[in-house]
Amino acid sequence: MTSATTTADRAEPEHRYVLTLGCPDRTGIVARISGFLAEIGGWITEAAYHSDAETGWFFTRQTVRAESVKMGVDEMRSRFAAEVAAEIGPETEWRLTDSGAPKSAVLLVSRESHCLVDLLGRAHRGELPATVSAVIGNHRDLEELTTRFDVPFHHVPFPAQGKAAAFDAVAEIVDGYTPDAVVLARFMQILPPQLCEAWAGRALNIHHSFLPSFVGARPYHQAFARGVKLIGATCHYVTADLDAGPIIEQDVIRVDHSDTVADMVRQGRDIETMVLSRGLRWHLEDRVLVHGRKTVVFS
């Protein structure tokens, strides 16, 4: 409780270019990249590296102040492609994004509101580095909540015998927004393989257990039955292999013998919202690099 205002705490995020890159590791890559950045006057504000001994792969993420570079992001991309990436080798995977370009997320929901309210609240206070473009629900339960936040809600029913068609409808809506993230915010429906493929690296799920424990349905019931002393949640990229995609973030909370399944469900919501919001934030800030079944998270 203080009498000071906190407006000074709301730093306007700086305009930055964000470079992420992965390639087979060898001597001189850091020098090549940082030499290029120095050459174009890039003032580095964040730089992270990871050299993976197991796979022999190198990863980096660097941010430079946009104003320090006397060119637009397109020109910088062309020059980086020609002067650096080409030289590092054909296996190189890289992206250069502009923090000033607005990003967008579409949320898929069912009946549980906690992740939805949490993300809408973050977007409302300008904390999420993206706009929530739309919410799609297989039930109407969350329609009113969504529209109160001035976000469009699309209802796509999922009849037991018409899931394929329903997913086609969802896909059409989602793709209409060309979102940077498709967030399964307790969606409770399993994405078909073609959508896992189409949205690879962009579709995030929150699973309500500490994976790989309690894959599949009713994880809190499974946790209760096993008598674990911690319950958790996992944010991961969606792949065709159920609950087995690359993990972005996980966390747990303590439970004990006095907690019923309903208590676990309630407490679990808090971990789910925290884990999903952190994972989504890192994804949108280009902090997550996927390699095989695993992620490198430069948080």
Place this chain on the structure above:
Amino acid sequence: MTSATTTADRAEPEHRYVLTLGCPDRTGIVARISGFLAEIGGWITEAAYHSDAETGWFFTRQTVRAESVKMGVDEMRSRFAAEVAAEIGPETEWRLTDSGAPKSAVLLVSRESHCLVDLLGRAHRGELPATVSAVIGNHRDLEELTTRFDVPFHHVPFPAQGKAAAFDAVAEIVDGYTPDAVVLARFMQILPPQLCEAWAGRALNIHHSFLPSFVGARPYHQAFARGVKLIGATCHYVTADLDAGPIIEQDVIRVDHSDTVADMVRQGRDIETMVLSRGLRWHLEDRVLVHGRKTVVFS
């Protein structure tokens, strides 16, 4: 991601009577209380005891199924007073509440929305054991958000030279709702002593530091300057002694050298919402017994 619905997870809270009691410790108190409960047929669903060696005080909280007791809460209160409390002694402090009686909370806010949205979201999904009767803000920033959740918003400006009058206005509004909890949800104004007194044991504050570290203004700036490796939040009862009231709940998260004040402010919000919502829940469920400067929390 599962295809199972979770409606079964939404347990309807059972109708219960909740007894809390504190008194000087001596042999036989538990027997006296449990003897009474057994006599009236009370089926105990939760029972917690604490014997405080330092102060020689005894504390208990017990819940019984309302349907197991063949009487209303008023009759049970009269009988407990006559048959148990009187016998235990005059220093005994006790309450018997009915979980079926609706509880109410009034929130005092300023410009920061995170605790407000979090609590409104919990109330909306039926997770908070109380209705949010009203929100009072010293600015209009959060009016629209509040009214979207169909909760009345009262704007009471706090001019530098008119704080006493403003607090009178706040008090009149609050007292009109006779709330079970007055929640300073990042209110940023210091309650005057007469309101601390009037709302003793009902006014909860969330302080954005791990008290007793960083009392007062701008705690994240203080934390940044000191270079701590964890930041925290504290939910406490408001007393006339600034940030020194009995602590209900605290928690922390890890930060490091790369976190700016703005990063700490952002991450701190998540801890503030968690700590405040847990503290408020425990308060509303009569889980918090205050004794001197400290609390017993039967969580």
Place this chain on the structure above:
Amino acid sequence: MTSATTTADRAEPEHRYVLTLGCPDRTGIVARISGFLAEIGGWITEAAYHSDAETGWFFTRQTVRAESVKMGVDEMRSRFAAEVAAEIGPETEWRLTDSGAPKSAVLLVSRESHCLVDLLGRAHRGELPATVSAVIGNHRDLEELTTRFDVPFHHVPFPAQGKAAAFDAVAEIVDGYTPDAVVLARFMQILPPQLCEAWAGRALNIHHSFLPSFVGARPYHQAFARGVKLIGATCHYVTADLDAGPIIEQDVIRVDHSDTVADMVRQGRDIETMVLSRGLRWHLEDRVLVHGRKTVVFS
């Protein structure tokens, strides 16, 4: 860094009788037990209850100051059996132990020293409520360390073709000490069913993962391959079902992409020692009640 001595911090544990009890739940059990304790003058210092809605079972643990009860533990046992347990019903399981009676633990080890040193250090400073009577190793690696702490070390080799005989030898040594706890402190050998049976409720294992994730061999390798963001450890009672016994305690620590398997192994040691020492302490203080596949831990 302070100039004050801390000898005042070393409280001599009070002489207490510890009652634990489990039985089918019904009205009046608490009253019956506390009535008995009051009758014999028992000053209750700790009391915990749990009513399990799922199984309909009731659990309690209570401690009374030995000096407040004007009888020895044997007499108190006889009276409790006749006056309380008999009345509560034949399914009642209960124990009454004397905190003044010395307890004993035998540790089974292999080559990893961290849990051994941790437990010997705790025993040395009087923190563990038991004596470490002996250490049995299937290798001689930890013999010197053990004997430096004046604890006898028994070497029992486990040749690939002679494990049954080796376990017979281990059992004979263990049973010679009639220990209150048989601790598999990273023993790396699977107990045969007859020993699981013989030591049921007394044999504790530390598994180096957050069960039920990563059952079996090389859990840190499994965790590394899956790319989890937290690693953990689990202390559980040993049963014939590998790594599936009732869980006593679990905890986790954060890892990231930069952690190799060796880093996980190193960091995991700290969690293993913490989790095992907490679990063992609770077991020795009669805080753990087993019911089916789960535990009630009155910590």
Place this chain on the structure above:
Amino acid sequence: MTSATTTADRAEPEHRYVLTLGCPDRTGIVARISGFLAEIGGWITEAAYHSDAETGWFFTRQTVRAESVKMGVDEMRSRFAAEVAAEIGPETEWRLTDSGAPKSAVLLVSRESHCLVDLLGRAHRGELPATVSAVIGNHRDLEELTTRFDVPFHHVPFPAQGKAAAFDAVAEIVDGYTPDAVVLARFMQILPPQLCEAWAGRALNIHHSFLPSFVGARPYHQAFARGVKLIGATCHYVTADLDAGPIIEQDVIRVDHSDTVADMVRQGRDIETMVLSRGLRWHLEDRVLVHGRKTVVFS
């Protein structure tokens, strides 16, 4: 519990050169350093950067495989000084260390054994990247424990009227070992300013509270009196300003109303050992860069 051996988990630490550097931030520093490393063939295994917006200072830590660099550490130092550091500017502070050169730590203790046993155990299993050269105690309580680990113990009494002379004796012993770390492992004596100065950046203390809460004597008593819900420990560099040196690491554990001071002391030991051992490890691995009152920890 597994039957697999874990010898494969014990990775032999690779021979590396570790560069740490701090200087005023400007464009091109990363390029200059990485250019140099590439030029001499340096295979970078770890690289971390931090650009501090508040102080305008730049920090980096990089490790290269010693075998990839075709020169000794002395030659590399000379070349780096001439070709890089000189160019970056006169305010540059840097070190280049050889992970193959053995490091040494001296521990100062009093009567509490937990940090001592923990560190001796880590050194014994080869986990600590240093030898414990000696232990100095102001009491003889820990002499036997120390010598059992084959580490020399020096007893220096601290009479109330002769502390200055005692510190002279301690300093002489310590300096005889030229240690890389002087660890106050619950030493309970306040270092005089001239030793803080002499050992600046090498003397580490573990304080048994979450600083800046509960500075000074008897922090667990202070924590108990305040009724905090978490207790902690802080590892920091020792400076002349009591308990106010740059913080390296902190952590906390949950306590509640049932915990006495003695319980807090006991649980606090576990946090103290964890925090001190992590802080010391990072210090010895040159992961901690001090700047003003704060640290950059490349953990």
